[in-house]
Amino acid sequence: MGFRVSWVASQEIAADELIRTADKQRTKKRDEIPELGWYLLELPPWVLILADGRDSYRDLGRTYAKTLSAGGRETLFFRCSDTFMKTDLRCYRDGQESWSIIYKSDEETKEPTLNGEVPQMVHEILAQLKAKQAHDTADHIYELTAEVGLALTGFRHDADPETSDPRPFQVLT
Template sequence: MRFRCRWLATRNRERDDVLGRLRLKVVGELVEEVYDNGLYALEVDDWLVVIGDGFDHMDKVKRAAAAALSDGGEVVYLFTDDAAMAFELVMFGGGSELWSVAYDGRDGVTAPTFEGAVPWRVRTLLAQLQKAQAKAGGPKAEVDHIYALAPTYAMEVVGFRHDETVASGEHVPIWQIAPKTSR
């Protein structure tokens, strides 16, 4: 299955406040695994995750909104597109970008781009993935281990991975959300 999504996570904040600031509202509640594309929110420990899963929903979770939301605490933001083999992982705080890692593997395995004070763990994880890539045959291999950097690191920090957590059934309820309509 190919994933294309954007998600953000913020810690120790009230769901309704976060959704209100993102101009989103709860429209349903699921107490089961979710396999369908959609716009969802869920709690993972002390993190609130908002995910736009699929082409028709990912535009509802905006990078600029994640930055603005970070005026009340750190926000992790991830964009990933399996078709293009591209990702962007960003940590926002105080309303601005603290650091980011971007990757574009559309033309094959390459090195990610780092901006700001990227955590040391991201760099050590990259070294491990580069080693796995070399073992698999290097850049010409049929697999791109480097592409796993962002979701793997995000899982370590937030406990959420876009291609596993929502379908696991471990973090329920999962709220179906939708944009608030203007009046």
């Protein structure tokens, strides 16, 4: 089945605002790794809210990130479904998409769609993944959005975040 996860991250929005806007509440429970459900992760200067699992990831969508970006605040939105091998990473500012990376593994070209002025690192990471893909049959390009998300925020949905907190994920309801 694989991962089905979405997250929204910002350096300019407080954790409480992310939680309130998503209509969630903090619990006292913290996890080492996210299971199914909603979580808050603070990786200063970034704050992320994530929805993990089939029943949650669709509820945390682009509209949420777009709304949070009002007033010139930069907000990142990530979504992936390993089941369908589709993934995207989008950056919003002032309620508009500034740039995006969209990838669907089922397309014959195996090329991501890049919109707007993506950060230079996107081209560098893409070149590395293409070089890696040239040597085997795995679809390494699918990793592009997750790798860029990691480079920007320090978080990748399928890896442990670098933090001294043994239980960095705060469970939300």
